Amino acid sequence: MDFTLLTRENTAVTYSPVIPPSFARYSVPVARELYATGDFGSLLFHEQAGPDFGLWHKSYFIKQSTSLTAVADGPLFQLCFSVNRTLRFQQNGMGKIRLPEGQFNIWYAPAVHSQTWFEKGKKYLVYEIHFSRNYLEKLAPYFPLVAEFLMKAELGFSSQLSPVHAHITPEMMMILQNMYNCYYKGDVKAAYLQALLSRLLLQALTRLTLVKVPVNEIKLQPYELSKLREAWEYLLHHIEHPGTVIDLSHAIGLNDFKLKKGFKQLYGVTIFEFLLEARMEKARRLLQETAMTVHAVAISVGYKNISSFTVAFKKKFGILPSEVTGNNAARLEG
Incomplete structure (x- = not known):
């Protein structure tokens, strides 16, 4: 319009x-x-x-x-x-x-x-x-x-x-x-x-x-919102090796309490949930759009244990990563 x-x-x-x-x-x-x-x-x-x-x-x-x-x-x-x-x-x-x-x-x-x-x-x-x-x-x-x-x-x-x-x-x-x-x-x-x-x-x-009505929200200052945006970007660019919450806290310059509480308040998910979602979405895209092996994809999204990656992927999408071929690939789009 x-x-x-x-x-x-x-x-x-x-x-x-x-x-x-x-x-x-x-x-x-x-x-x-x-x-x-x-x-x-x-x-x-x-x-x-x-x-x-x-x-x-x-x-x-x-x-x-x-x-x-x-x-x-x-x-x-x-x-x-x-x-x-x-x-x-x-x-x-x-x-x-x-x-x-x-x-x-x-x-x-x-x-x-x-x-x-x-x-x-x-x-x-x-x-x-x-x-x-x-x-x-x-x-x-x-x-x-x-x-x-x-x-x-x-x-x-x-x-x-x-x-x-x-x-x-x-x-x-x-x-x-x-x-x-x-x-x-x-x-x-x-x-x-x-x-x-x-x-x-x-x-x-x-x-x-x-969605539910939020409770017990903390007040976030403009500079803290800026730091939380940095955290979002940092995690997306360090999916393979994101480090601990303390590492992330030091990297962006925000204390771990404000980081954890503020991240959940701003984005609706915990840091762990966000990272898992981002990893699975990147894995899905790589399996659909490239010729990378399941092992290579797992490593590229931060998994050292292939079985752990397989379990997480199936829980998210309902199929094994090795099954992302042909008609099964369309199931990931739903």
Whole structure:
């Protein structure tokens, strides 16, 4: 869906399809690219369009505290992931919403009029998927929450699928990145993106249905949030040898209590659970996309004991790593 973006002064933001050299490293040639600049800073949006849906990768480079208002005619179903920084926005008919970093939810609006606030000197990264009602209708029989959500939409009410946001998993981030970096064209691109969206929606709805109200949260300062983001990146880049929690604590400069408690609070999983999920997702990808042996894959994701890797893989995906061939490979996509 195309939309108009208004500044705090109610002036329409003018987009250009030309990306300046300073932003060239962010370019994705196969995607639709939109760049804009102003007193607020710079914006860089990418859209990967699929059948009846679009994936938006939105980067906001904010120079001064401001707000931007998105306006569009027609209804919108939107799955929104706040990857970097907490989003604060207000949609007509819903009031103010806070979407913490690392979390997501699904919203519906009969017409878009959404104001988002941004802080000076911050970079925001957001993934949005705009899709048709049909995608949710197919899954409604399996998720009562979705049926209720669609009923509100039918009555013309702005609504949020789950009262509590859910946490983005490493596997969900991998799906989003694969959609964003899709270099296929034509029918192959449409089929590829549609398959990934179905998988992502199923995981998102499952997590939103099971999510519980958080209790006993600790207050995290901005520098502590930055350190926790470092921990996330460190673990992804040191899957083979992540070290102990104390090692990680020393590596990022955050005490182990804040590290363990804050990581679980921010990302919804413990450090161990995150590492296991990331290892299994990397192993799945290597087994599907490369000719590496099971032994080599196990070593590359940090397992010295092959039997331990096999047990963990089967528990996660329901099949042995040696069975990831032919038709069995498709089972990992569910």
